[in-house]
Amino acid sequence: KIFTYKQIRKCEDYLLKMWSKHNVNFTESLQALHFSCRHAFFKSSSFFDSLIFREINDMFLFAENIRNGKFGNVKNIIHLGTGGSNFGPQLIYDCFKNLTTGPKMHFVSNIDPSPLSILTKNLDPMSTLIFVVSKSFTTVETLSNLKRVKSWFSKTLPSEVYMSKIVAITSNYKNALSNKILPKNIVRFNKSIGGRFSIWSAANLAIPTTFGTEFFKNFLKGGKSIDDHVSIDICNSLPFSLAERSYYSRLIKREFSHCIVPYLDALKFLPIYLQQLIMESNGKSFDQNLNKINSPTSNVFGYQGTDAQHTFFQSLHQSTLNTSIDLICFNKIQDNFSFINKELDLHAFKVLFVNCLAQYYSFKNGNVDHLSNVNDFKLVEGNKCVNLLLLEKLSPFSLGQIICLYEYKTIIEAALSNVNPFDQYGVELGKNISNKFLN
Numbered sequence: 001k002i003f004t005y006k007q008i009r010k011c012e013d014y015l016l017k018m019w020s021k022h023n024v025n026f027t028e029s030l031q032a033l034h035f036s037c038r039h040a041f042f043k044s045s046s047f048f049d050s051l052i053f054r055e056i057n058d059m060f061l062f063a064e065n066i067r068n069g070k071f072g073n074v075k076n077i078i079h080l081g082t083g084g085s086n087f088g089p090q091l092i093y094d095c096f097k098n099l100t101t102g103p104k105m106h107f108v109s110n111i112d113p114s115p116l117s118i119l120t121k122n123l124d125p126m127s128t129l130i131f132v133v134s135k136s137f138t139t140v141e142t143l144s145n146l147k148r149v150k151s152w153f154s155k156t157l158p159s160e161v162y163m164s165k166i167v168a169i170t171s172n173y174k175n176a177l178s179n180k181i182l183p184k185n186i187v188r189f190n191k192s193i194g195g196r197f198s199i200w201s202a203a204n205l206a207i208p209t210t211f212g213t214e215f216f217k218n219f220l221k222g223g224k225s226i227d228d229h230v231s232i233d234i235c236n237s238l239p240f241s242l243a244e245r246s247y248y249s250r251l252i253k254r255e256f257s258h259c260i261v262p263y264l265d266a267l268k269f270l271p272i273y274l275q276q277l278i279m280e281s282n283g284k285s286f287d288q289n290l291n292k293i294n295s296p297t298s299n300v301f302g303y304q305g306t307d308a309q310h311t312f313f314q315s316l317h318q319s320t321l322n323t324s325i326d327l328i329c330f331n332k333i334q335d336n337f338s339f340i341n342k343e344l345d346l347h348a349f350k351v352l353f354v355n356c357l358a359q360y361y362s363f364k365n366g367n368v369d370h371l372s373n374v375n376d377f378k379l380v381e382g383n384k385c386v387n388l389l390l391l392e393k394l395s396p397f398s399l400g401q402i403i404c405l406y407e408y409k410t411i412i413e414a415a416l417s418n419v420n421p422f423d424q425y426g427v428e429l430g431k432n433i434s435n436k437f438l439n
Helices: 005-019 050-067 084-099 115-118 139-156 157-165 172-177 195-201 206-211 213-232 239-251 271-284 312-318 342-365 395-417 425-438
Strands: 078-080 104-109 126-135 164-169 186-188 257-262 299-302 323-330 385-389
Touching: 005 213, 005 395, 050 186, 050 206, 050 213, 050 425, 078 084, 078 115, 078 139, 078 206, 084 104, 084 126, 084 195, 084 206, 084 213, 084 271, 084 395, 104 115, 104 206, 126 139, 126 157, 139 157, 139 164, 139 299, 139 425, 157 164, 164 172, 172 186, 186 195, 195 213, 195 271, 213 239, 213 395, 239 271, 239 323, 239 395, 257 271, 271 299, 271 395, 312 342, 342 385, 385 395
Parallel strands: 078 104, 078 126, 126 164, 164 186, 257 299, 257 323, 323 385
Antiparallel strands: none
């Protein structure tokens, strides 16, 4: 253990305050209620919140209405959102798109006009719904894309028809109404749930719509299992250990980059999702008392294995740039896998798994003991700060575990440094400047 008793107590106190619904988002005077979403269907849980339950249940009812044909024959949904309103649903959808039982989901997040223009060329307006996801319903990128979607609709449909095809998912009901969204088409989620933590909430309407409510409940249960694990013994929990190793990596070994590599192609969006979670939460330099501090974050990057081995792993192994590393792999191939040739496919999966283990041992041990000349150009020193996360198989439950694990690691590191992981004022500056240029 490298933390002092005082640091451990600070961390424990912060989580207890969050779970007790104090305003741990102290700069915005808000609670952080994302964890309650994971307990929405466990009324005996101390983390249960009746308002969160109603919001998620309302989302489920709305999703079922779409799936049951109450919005007509919906074949495609265009999902407009950016940042936390986009990364979470897109990550889950990409992981399990072979299991979809509902409409096809298309994610548009960038204000660059090309993606939406290309997408709409091949879609039928009559069989298309629009999800507009924005907590404040003021996000420039999202509302700009909404205007363009309305223009696309208006070429073939009257306004009363196409407005019935636009669904708002937001915390700001009034702003949605001011954008002429029909009241019955507004799905609300709690204002005390930040965008990068909203993957568990009613903001994630995309997932029960495309996969069904039981799928989403299993995802929530995976996150809940980590809540239960942490709450039993915070300082001996896995997220605490990961936070401790991260603290050691940054402050002792001076490793200011952190690499996340999932050995599964389905998880290729995971490093991007975690990049936002970690860097937007903890990319801060002032604590609660306005003391200048070392930021409790690294520069996060990553890609899926084995592709990553042929891009940046050379630098991880032999450069002088200091980087900590997380490798994530699975014992078994996921359920409902579509085999081309079962024997060959299972062998390929074994090769994938073995590659992950080989890289783990290479980062830890290098090859110093195997070289007679330690100055040889083939020298790999090893002794990297590397974690291996090994899970049984990818499922909605295990993905929920992975995401919740990193959430707690991030929040614990914030607590240790006394920063607020739930605001993002640095993001607002660029928005304000761009608005000045446009006005």
